[in-house]
Every structure is written in structure tokens, then in C-alpha cells.
Amino acid sequence: MSVDLEISGLAKTYPNGLRALGGIDLRVPAGEILAIVGGSGCGKSTLLRLVAGLETPSAGSVRVGGDLINGPHPAVGLVFQEPRLLPWLSVADNVGFGLAALPPGERAVRVATALDRVGLTAHAQAWPRELSGGQAQRAALARALVTRPQVLLLDEPFSALDALTRTALQDHLLELWAFERPTLVLVTHDIEEALVLADRVVTLRPRPGRVDDIRTVAMSRPRDRDAHAFEVHKRQLRAALNQSLAPDTLAPDSLTAAAL
Amino acid sequence: MPLFLLWLGIFETSKVALIAVGVFFPVYLGVMGAVLGVDRKIVEVGRIYRLSGLALARRILLPAILPALVVALRTGLGLGWMFVVAAEYMGASEGIGYLLVDGQQLGKPDQIIAAILVFALLGKAADAIIVALAAPALRWQDAYQGGR
Numbered sequence: 066m067s068v069d070l071e072i073s074g075l076a077k078t079y080p081n082g083l084r085a086l087g088g089i090d091l092r093v094p095a096g097e098i099l100a101i102v103g104g105s106g107c108g109k110s111t112l113l114r115l116v117a118g119l120e121t122p123s124a125g126s127v128r129v130g131g132d133l134i135n136g137p138h139p140a141v142g143l144v145f146q147e148p149r150l151l152p153w154l155s156v157a158d159n160v161g162f163g164l165a166a167l168p169p170g171e172r173a174v175r176v177a178t179a180l181d182r183v184g185l186t187a188h189a190q191a192w193p194r195e196l197s198g199g200q201a202q203r204a205a206l207a208r209a210l211v212t213r214p215q216v217l218l219l220d221e222p223f224s225a226l227d228a229l230t231r232t233a234l235q236d237h238l239l240e241l242w243a244f245e246r247p248t249l250v251l252v253t254h255d256i257e258e259a260l261v262l263a264d265r266v267v268t269l270r271p272r273p274g275r276v277d278d279i280r281t282v283a284m285s286r287p288r289d290r291d292a293h294a295f296e297v298h299k300r301q302l303r304a305a306l307n308q309s310l311a312p313d314t315l316a317p318d319s320l321t322a323a324a325l
Numbered sequence: 326m327p328l329f330l331l332w333l334g335i336f337e338t339s340k341v342a343l344i345a346v347g348v349f350f351p352v353y354l355g356v357m358g359a360v361l362g363v364d365r366k367i368v369e370v371g372r373i374y375r376l377s378g379l380a381l382a383r384r385i386l387l388p389a390i391l392p393a394l395v396v397a398l399r400t401g402l403g404l405g406w407m408f409v410v411a412a413e414y415m416g417a418s419e420g421i422g423y424l425l426v427d428g429q430q431l432g433k434p435d436q437i438i439a440a441i442l443v444f445a446l447l448g449k450a451a452d453a454i455i456v457a458l459a460a461p462a463l464r465w466q467d468a469y470q471g472g473r
Contacts, residue, residue, distance in 0.1 A: 139375065151385070
């Protein structure tokens, strides 16, 4: 169950005059996994915060299944870079935080299912401080997924984790995604992460942030990070990313040189 | 205090008013400081789940400031006992503060020491009650526990 996400002419200029986003047009069909990559300061986090309704755009609009976003929307879930679990709630209560409107019995069932899916059933009554970094981020994933969002946004969700945990959680995210197949938008600075997860990868060009390149990742899942095809995709995406970081004034020749 | 005595009389009202005014502002400042210091990132979690202003205060702000609130209340309580002495010092015919003044003026050190001990015990007991009441709500705290 998922819906289309439509971003049209989306721009954000902060009161201090900083142009974070300069007109983004993107259409994410229902159930797609879209990765957004770009250098620091390219506005990728701003883009996600606008889609989540945490900030208001200066121009343009975001539509989720036809609904105009003008604040946090019940069908949109968000996982932050940090777990942001509430330290005064048990892991189970954190996961059930967004289900306050449900009767307790139903809430308990939903929370138990979510905890089971992320493998934290044994830690249901633990305090967030007792979890490891990877466990805390799994709890954050469970909290976002338990409300069955139709669009799930992830803001560099695994960037604070060690390499092994990160790889494991990337695979785990795909398993979780397969349950309800929400439309998924992932912001990352990790090329490999984008290629492991995404159907399409968008590269943003900074100052102001705008779409520089969109490429389809035509590899079947699960994807082997060591396969030759994966390496080829990686090289191409890295080249595209380098090109997006090159100053606008450079000639095409020097762009290619910089990419190699 | 002289104004309180003039306006509110020499009985309990003026003393209660003095203690209330003296304790209110330190506690208020402590709580306001804590509210302003609540992590924006935690508040955003509440916003994502579309909590209304009241629900945000109850489910995010209140638990987040609870440790600081307890500290502010303990400080306020300690201050309150000091104001009790001050208030009774200046115009009372009974109470522990009065016993202090009385002991000083009539040269009864045993009475002074007894009054001080009673103050100390009451203060400690009141503080312990706040700590005990708050303890279940603060078990989540991940902080240095004083070697426990």
C-alpha cells in the first residue's frame, strides 16, 4: 500500500538569504525506492524536511497521493539521522508513540509485530540508553513503520553506524520495505547505500540545490555489493556525483577529467 | 515584608505571601530555562506525529524537563524554609523562626539549637519526599548515579 509522491517547483530560501533549494521537480511513483545523493550543503536534508512538512517551502508544492503537504501528514513517516528515541519511554512505548489514538490492545499487537520485524522483541522493556547504535536505529525504523506510512522518508539513517551494522541494516531495510512496500525516499551521501537500495538515484547539485542527474539502477534485488555490474554502477554514480560538485563555470572537458 | 505586614496584616497571610513570592521566581526561572533548553530534535519527533500544543507539552516537554523541574522544586523548597525563618523572624508570636528569635533575645542557646535541628530535619524530610515521589518517573535517566 503506497501512493505517489509529487514534488513540483519546490524551492526553499531561508530568512538569512541562503537559497537551499532552487526549484526541484521529482515524481516518485508508488512503491518506488528513490535515493537522493549529493555533496554536503546541496539541500538534500532540506528537501526531505519539506516533504515531511517540518518546514514550509518558499515556492512550489509537495503532494502525497494528491494531498498537498502543508504540515506533517499521517501517511508520511520519517526516520532521522539519529534514532531520536524518547529517553523516558521504554523501547516498546517509543515504537508505539505514534499510535496513541489506537485502543491499548490493538496498539500492543501492532508494537509487538513491529518489534518482532526489527528483531527487538527481547528489548521491548529496555530503556533506549541500553540499546546499541544499530538497535536504536532499528527501533526508530520500527517507530516509523508501525503507523504504516504510505511514504517513508529516511534522512541518512545509517550514517552514524559502523560499516558492518550499516550493511546489515541496509539489507534489513529492504526486508522491512517488502512488507507494505511504501514509497521510499532515502537521502544519503553513501554511493554504495544508494545503489544497494534504490530503483532510481537522483544527484543534486548544490547552491542552490537542484536536480543534476537521475539514473535508474537496473539490477535485481538482492544486489551483490561485490558484483561487477555493481562496481560499474558505482563508478558511474561517483562520476555523476563529482560532476555535480564541480563549479558551474567549468568546461565540459575538465568536468570529465575531474570525474576520472 | 514591611509592606506585606501593612497590607496583609500581621497574621499568617503576610508570611505565606512573602514565602510564595520569594520561592516563585527561582522555581519559575529554573523551569523556563529547562523548557527553552529542550532539544529541538526531540520536539520534532512530536511534530512528525502531529501532536497538538497540549499533547506536545504533556508527552514531550513535561517528561523532558522533569529532571530540571525536580531540581527547581528542591531548590525552591530549601529557599522556602529560609523564608519561613525570615518571615517568622520579623513578626511572629509562634513558630520555629519565632523560637530562634526568642532564644536569642532571652539567651537560651538550647532552644536555638533545638530550633535549628528541627529546621534541618524538616528540610531534609521535605526534600526526601520530593526525591522519593520523582524517583519512579526519573528511572530512565542515563547519568552519573553518585557511585550507586
